[in-house]
Amino acid sequence: MKRPYVVGLSGGIGSGKSAAADRFAHLGATLVDTDAIAHALTGPGGAAMPQIAAHFGSACITADGRMDREAMRALVFSRPAARRELEAILHPMIRTESDRQVAAAPSPYVILAIPLLVESGTARARCDRICIVDCPEALQIERVRARSGLEEAQILAIMQAQASRAERLAVADDVIDNSTTLSALHAQVDILHARYLALAGDTTKV
Template sequence: MAFVIGLTGGIGSGKSTVAEYFRRLGATIIDTDEIAHALTRPGTPGHDTIVATFGPAVRDASGQLDRAALRRLVFADPAARAQLEAILHPLIRQEVERALAAAKGPYVVLVVPLLVEASGWRERVQRVLVVDCSEAEQVRRTMARSGLSREEVMAIMAAQASREARLAAADDVLVNEGDFAHLEESVRALDARYRALAASG
């Protein structure tokens, strides 16, 4: 049975950067965002169900999901967000279980942005690792990388667990305020601890 670390953090906190550091150190990475993308490519049941539910406006000219349009829609409407989650979450969980069964590394880092908010994930992991930064830094990074307005970023953050709730759920915290050398060193220290815990478990 794999030893599983649940990696989470708010939008723009740096989860992908941290996951990549763990990957380089030999951990198996299972990223639910990557799984969601794969499950919603054109021709997949997930893609077809989303378009049938929300209409052709969530598809771009090339037939791909217009993820920005879909994001705007679901973060403006809690009922629409619940519909999207009802479509995707069971499919994502199935794929996660498949990936966990096939995992070969010393331990698994399961990246789940909604680990604190969604039911069932915390029971699936041995430890919760939160990547944390200030809310101002979250807004700055997300606007810079995604082209979203401040208001759109704030709406996404409002739909996520609060920073306080995430930190309260954490077994381990990585502070990511932009000092990447320090962040990488912190990941190395956690890697050593997780290898020891996995070996003793």
């Protein structure tokens, strides 16, 4: 069976990529969300939990058996090698499951949402097209602080561990400007949805 047309969707923390992904899904695109896959892998009974527990110990495991994200966040920022160790456990599992979901997608095109798509170095190998959700960095900080309560220093540390805004925009085939309203974001997604259907060869819904 032919692989569906794959659009890689990404953006920095607080950019609004989840809002864009939700709109694409609402319009009928299959959404393969690597964040959701990672949460499943690191939840109670998740496939990654035995390796995480063995490698990092009980300090990074909650009472109900999930990965303690706050404890892990603190660890990876205090010991950079811990991030690479965690990624070595999770990334192959996430890649396998996301590839499975892409192959099984019933829609003409798939939105493959990967927060660190640019950083992975595999964007062009995995995606037919790359869409970046973008907004000014000051707005990213404001949004993340409002939703998570993190201090600005913590938010900046997360942003510095990601690709820069310029690096994301440099690889983008399409850019969604999410610096204003949700309705403006939806309007841009609606236009891209029609474009992606056409690129995927499904002109019946364009």
